[in-house]
Amino acid sequence: MKKFHLAAASCLALILSSLSPAQESPQEPPQVLVTDSGVSTVTIGPGAPRHTIGLQGHRHAIVMGTGARTYALRYAVALDPNDPQAAIPGEGYIGMPQPSDQNWYAGGFFDLRLNGKSIGGKLIHSLTGRSSEGRGTADFVFDASQAVVRVRFVAKVGGDCVYAQALFEPKQAITSVQVATRCYPSGFTQDGRRHVQTAKRDFAQGDRAVLDVENEWWTLYYDRVYDAGYIGTTRTGVGPCAMLWIPSQSEKVGFTVGSYGIETVIDLKPAQRDFRFVFFDYAGKKNEAAKADLRGRAQTLLEELTTFAFSDPSLANWPLSQKQAEIQQVLASVPEDKEAVAQYERWGRELAAQVNLVRSGSAGAIMAEANAATIISQWERGLPALKLKALLNRI
Structure with a gap:
């Protein structure tokens, strides 16, 4: 029982640290x-x-x-x-x-x-x-x-x-x-x-x-x-x-x-x-x-x-490939959550198309940027709960 409590405490600490915002290091420039x-x-x-x-x-x-x-x-x-x-x-x-x-x-x-x-x-x-x-x-x-x-x-x-x-x-x-x-x-x-x-x-x-x-x-x-x-x-x-x-x-x-x-x-x-x-x-x-x-x-x-x-270059330059690689690691730990898998795959396809239009600067770029910003917000907002679920699956 003692080992279980220690393991649970360790997992809880890992979960909390993964969900908490990263501490700003002295080297990081200040942000709004x-x-x-x-x-x-x-x-x-x-x-x-x-x-x-x-x-x-x-x-x-x-x-x-x-x-x-x-x-x-x-x-x-x-x-x-x-x-x-x-x-x-x-x-x-x-x-x-x-x-x-x-x-x-x-x-x-x-x-x-x-x-x-x-x-x-x-x-x-x-x-x-x-x-x-x-x-x-x-x-x-x-x-x-x-x-x-x-x-x-x-x-x-x-x-x-x-x-x-x-x-x-x-x-x-x-x-x-x-x-x-x-x-x-x-x-x-x-x-x-x-x-x-x-x-x-x-x-x-x-x-x-x-x-x-x-x-x-x-x-x-x-x-x-x-x-x-x-x-x-x-x-x-x-x-x-x-x-x-x-x-x-x-x-x-x-x-x-x-x-x-x-x-x-x-x-x-x-x-x-x-x-x-x-x-x-x-x-x-x-x-x-x-x-x-x-x-x-x-x-x-x-x-x-x-x-x-x-x-705002942060949208056009959002590292989609890197983010997709990261989310694939998380999704691999929750194979039963088929809805999340499908959602992130759909978001990835939509983001690729929207970001290309934003970069082109052609007609439709305003709406493409708005759609990209909305998807990125949803992507990042859903990540903590998914990480928590993945960690719990590994206990």
Whole structure:
């Protein structure tokens, strides 16, 4: 009996060590910590937009911790009971609940409109996240009626902002492209004094702005009353938020400085297919410090954004042959699990085809990359349980 306990203890230790994440060695470069919440379904209750109350809600978030700041990007919509392919946005569909849900709005801060119609009316094809080569990536992919669209957010290790790209493959002639963003600077409050700072001007609450697109290509949203740390009767100031875009991609930028939320609409050049942005949540930073930071970095950020490599080689270069060899060793220990054997064989065939299309860069590459990312996520998520089963078979 004692030998059995010793053997069982040894096997348990081996199992736990095989399932635990590998400890980072001093030689390994730091990485962005990426966490995938998975999809959850909730019943939408009171407090939500009226047209969504009582419906089922689809929620999915990717969280990226850079070491300096944590950004969460979330997909949130209501489901249409009469159309399984449709989505019903409440106040949006791509939200940013972290670092603070009050700045770039957790309920929806980024809306892409093609030919005057939001892409958010159809249920998302996929949302995937991963960490590689000092970067975290969150991909929102939509198979909309106007185009196949990928909205990619990238956070760099040690960074305090997220880089964003809206890339699409049209299904029809594209005559207009707009991005609308929404924020509640420093908090959900209506007794403050909202302002928007650009490189040239400061707009006060109530002002209606049309920017000089050549010279005003960043905006900082702040509240003069609810500065970071200010304690009001019901709210505490969070701090400002900001965004930057490539001026040569825009035709018109405008907003009204509201007393609560602020929507900024950027009319983009419809002949282009790749649009780029940088988003900051300056939670915890005073208004003047945020202004000084953005002014000092804006030109460098613009140059970086213009040439930023949004491509993710970790997908195209995923070592399929090596992974297949590894999984074959595990599957050999669970011959009775014919379903797993068939599943990994099918995934291997699908990945080979999808990765080849991604590498080609031809039409269909966006969807191929999304499919590859989904399969890789499923492949890796299923591995720990399979390894456990294989180890138990060897006891």
